[in-house]
Amino acid sequence: MKEITRIHLAKSSYDIELAAKKQLEHYINSLETYAQDKDVMVDIEIRMTELLEARGVKTNGVISSDDVKAVREQLGEPHEFASEESDMALGPVGVANPNGRKFFRDGNGAVLGGVLAGIAAYARINVAWIRLAFIILTIISLGTALLVYALLWVVVPLARTAAEKLTMKGEPVTLESIKRLNMSEELVGPNRTSRFIVRTLLVLTGIFAIIGALLAIVAVIGVIGYTIFGYVPFDVPMNNAFFWATLILAGLAGLLLAALLSLVAYAAFTGRVGKRIVVSAIVVTISGILAFSAAFITGAVGTAAYAQHAQSLVREQTVALPDSFRTITALQFEKNDVSLQPEVEYVVDSGVPRYVLSSLPGTKVTVAVNGDTATVKVHDSEQNRTIPYFAQTKVTIYGPAVTQIKATDMSVRYQTQSQEKVVVIGDGHQRTSISGTINSVETKGRGEVDVSTSSVTSLTVDSVSGSSVVAGTVRNLVVTQPDVCPDQESDRAIVSVRGVSSGVMTYNGSQREATSNTTACAKVIIGEEEQY
16 A cells, blocks of 8 residues: 655645655756746646546546656756756657647737637748738628627637647657746836837727727717607508517617727726626627618618508509690699609600699699699608608609799609700709700700700700700700809809711800810810819
């Protein structure tokens, strides 16, 4: 029967045979004599516990003389700590890690978690190339690589001991290699300038993260408050579930973003990134992505359902116009609400004058004939003003050819086969489109006139600030443009034509070659030059 006693190696408790204890004490005392470095001895003891565990001797296990002998053979002899200048012969170099290299996070070369530095050490590649590849991969994967990095940060252990650092590089774990590693780390030491730069960057990151978190919270509160108290577009009860689900999920995504930024700020200010923070950041990030995706899907489904419901409410009706409409020569279009943008089309037709209205219930069209002028107004009901984009109001009027069209803040399309003359008068931000074969077209006032799909012989443009005329190839071009205007690019008067077959044009009363011309207040474009 062998007598057993208790010892501690690297703060781990073991039972050991008395003979083995004497051998181990002698070995450690010899190492201390040569090493004369407490840090090196700590790493050596940690390595001893690893070698014992590899032999099946775990904490609270029993160490035998054979175990001590095996550890000694694995680590090497104490005289290997002699300096290179010493006349003492170096002992055995030791044996390499039988399992080869092992993947650890490299804390010495870390910028964040040491994952990339660990990969570089394991693969024996310059870490700069690994970081460059990671940046490119992050861009290509749209940030997915960052999640993989975070997962590796949690899963892969940090190389803390000398043995782990040597194993990470695939070097043999011996007395000599442990000493060499400790000496290299001591010589390198902390770089004060680098530490200052890193600390400054961390503080700035923390500040921006806090600001971002506060902005995210303010945005969530603002959007929800405005939506609930200022603008609730879903008056149809069937879509309230989609609406509230989207709003809640979007708000949750915003709050999770604020939480993620708060974690970043905490890590930046404290300078510590533990597994708990990394795991929390991963959970918050995944939850935020899921919440945002769910909000997007719910919003898309709700919008589609709402649009389908709105379209199901659309009704089409045909209304005959009075006989006096047959004799009109001028048209004036108006609307009673700025939020309503009806699609209005006038078709020259020899049949019975009429209009076809396609809209939600409550929309009305009134046509008043006064002499040779017909005034068309589109009236929208209050309940329909919230959903004009899902159920577009369309009015198609059939009647005789007219020579004058005036639109007030309303876009109109005029379709004709062939006629002599059309005068377009703009009064607001409207677009008047004309198609057909027309001998003469005149434009006056503010707004946009498009005759690019018409065959026009003569085009006469009397421009004002903010007006725009687009045409194809014409034979005769007469342009009058202002030379006094506000100091705003959007108020410039623009005339753009594909070409002038006669080669000449009349500009502000003077005949000149038909070429592009730009002034402080106006622009004439001849050819394919960009309009803006």
